[in-house]
Amino acid sequence: MSGPAVFKFGGTSLGDGERTGRVARIVAGAGSPPVVVVSAPAGMTEALVALATGRSQDDGASLVDAARRIAAEVGGEDLADLIERMVAERVVAFRSSGGAGSSPAARDALLSLGEDVSTAIVHHALVDAGVDAARVDARNLIRTDDRFGAGEPDPAAIRRAAEERLLPMAAEGRVAVVQGFVGATSDGRTTTLGRGGSDLTATLLGAALESSAVHIWTDVDGILTGDPRWVARPLSLDVVGFEEAVELAWFGAKVLHAGAAKHAVAHRLPVRIRSTFAPERPGTLVLAERWGGPDIAAVACKRSVALIQVRSRPTAIEYGFLAGVFGTLAEHRTPVDLVATSHTSTAFTIDEGAEIGALAEALDHVAEVDVRRGLSTVTVVGRGLLREPGFAARVFQTVAFTPVHLISQATDSSLSFLVDDEEAEALVRRLHLVLIEGRAGRDASAHGARGAG
Ligand code: ADP
Ligand code: ASP
Ligand code: MG
DSSP: OOBOOEEEEOGGGOSSHHHHHHHHHHHHTSSSOOEEEEOOOTTHHHHHHHHHTTOOOOOSHHHHHHHHHHHHHHHHHHHHHHHHHHHHHHHHHHHHTTGGGSOHHHHHHHHTHHHHHHHHHHHHHHHHTTOOEEEOOGGGTOBBOSOTTSOOBOHHHHHHHHHHHHHHHHHTTOEEEEESSEEEOTTOOEEEOOTTTHHHHHHHHHHHTTBSOEEEEESSSSSBSSOTTTOSSOEEESEEEHHHHHHHHHTTOTTSOHHHHHHHHHTTOOEEEEETTOTTSOOEEEESOOOOOOEEEEEEEEEEEEEEEEEEOTTSOGGGHHHHHHHHHHHTTOOOOOEEEOSSEEEEEEETTSOHHHHHHHHTTTEEEEEEEEEEEEEEEEESGGGSTTHHHHHHHHHTTSOOSEEEOSSTTEEEEEEEHHHHHHHHHHHIIIIIIHHHHHHSGGGTEEEOO
8 A cells, every 4th residue: 555645835835825825725635634845935945045155144134024924924923923933043043153154054954944934834724724734843754964955865764754753644644744855864963955855855755655646736837848937838748757857857947856856766656746826737747657759858958057178188098087087076076967078088067056166176187177157058858859750950950050068968868958058048949949839739639748828
C-alpha cells in the first residue's frame, strides 16, 4: 500500500489571504489527508537573503509588515501579532549573532524564517477550514549534513523520521503541515536545502513515505512549453518524462527544482505539477517511464551564466588535462552545465554566482583561463530530438542570426546554445514560435499538449 500524497504549495500560492484560502480549500477537498509542505510567502526568502548578506539596510521592518499583512488577512490581529513577534525575534537574534558578517549557520537560521511563518499561517487557515491539521517541524524530519545553505539530505534518517512522525498522523486522518526548504543537522542546527528547495522537501518526504503521488501546486497550469513571462502562447504539457523534466529544471524552467526532479526519478515517484488557481485542471504528470518520440517538449532559458574557457599550456601532458580541470571543479564543488571540448582546450559554463575568482585562480595552475560573464543558456528539450526529421535544420536556421558562444548536446533530449543575456529572450521566443507554435498549429493533439489557458 502506498503512503499519503504530498501536496507542496509554492510561495506564489501563499502571498495573501485570498491565495491561502485557496490552499486551504484544496487541502480540505483532498480525498484522503495529504502531507502539506509549504514554501515561504512569495518574495520573503529573497528579502531574507538580502538581509543576511547585507544587501538590504532594512532593519527588518518591511519583513514584519509583509508577514503581518498576510497573517492579518488569514487569521486577524491575534495571528498577525504572533507572526510579528516571530519575525522580530528572529531578526534580532540574527543581528546579535553578528548580522551580515555572521556564520553560515546563523544565516540559515534566519532564512528558515519564511517557511516557519508560512507554516504557522497555513496551519491556521486549515484549522479554520475545518481540517484536522498539526504542524510538524521540518527540523525533526529533514536531516542534512552541516553544509549550511545547501544541506545534503540523509534519506535513511528522513525515512525513519517520516515513518515515525508522519505515518501515524496519516493513519488518524490528520494533515501534517511541514516547512519546505528547511532541515537540521544531527545536532539540531537549522540548515536550508538551497533556493527553490521546497520542491526537494516534497520529493524527499514522498519517497520516504512511498507516497501515491507528489503534487507541486504553483501559479501556472503545469510544465509549459516556454516560460510564460517570455512566450506569449505557451502550451501546457499533459505528460513529460523524467529525463525531460530534469533537463528542463536544470536548464532554467523554474517550475520544478532540478534536485527534486532527480530525487523523484530515483524513487519512481509520480509528480504532478498543478495550478492552485485552476485546481480542476490536471496539470502536468511527470512519469518515470515515457518512451516514444521524437517529440519537442519545451524551450528553457537559464540566465546569469559564465563561460570558462581553459586552454592547456603547450608543455602540458594532454592526457592529464581534462582530469586536472574537472578535478579542480570537484574540489570547488562547482556544478557544470554545458561542456564542449577539443584536444587542447575545453569550455564549460557555471552559474555566475559561483566563486569564479577562486576557481579561475586554481585552474590557472593547469591551464590558461578566460572568463566571460553575462551569458544565458537557451535549451530545447524533448525526446529523441535527433531522430526528428528536419529538427536540426529548423533549430539552426532559427539560431542563425544570434551570436553563439557555445553549442552543446550530450543526449538526444536536449540541445543548448550559449548566448549573450540580451539575446536570450528573443531567441527563446523565436525557437518557441518555430518549433512549438508552428508545429502545434499543424497538429496539436498528436503531441500531447494543450493551451495553458
Ligand atoms: P513556486 O512559488 O510555486 O515554487 P516558482 O516561481 O518556483 O513557483 O515556479 C513557477 C514559475 O516558473 C512560473 O510562474 C513561471 O513563471 C516559471 N517558469 C519558467 N519556465 C517555466 C515552464 N517551462 N513551465 C512553467 N513555468 C515556468
Ligand atoms: N523559500 C525558498 C526559496 O525561495 C524555497 C522555495 O521557495 O522552494 O528559495
Ligand atoms: Mg519553486
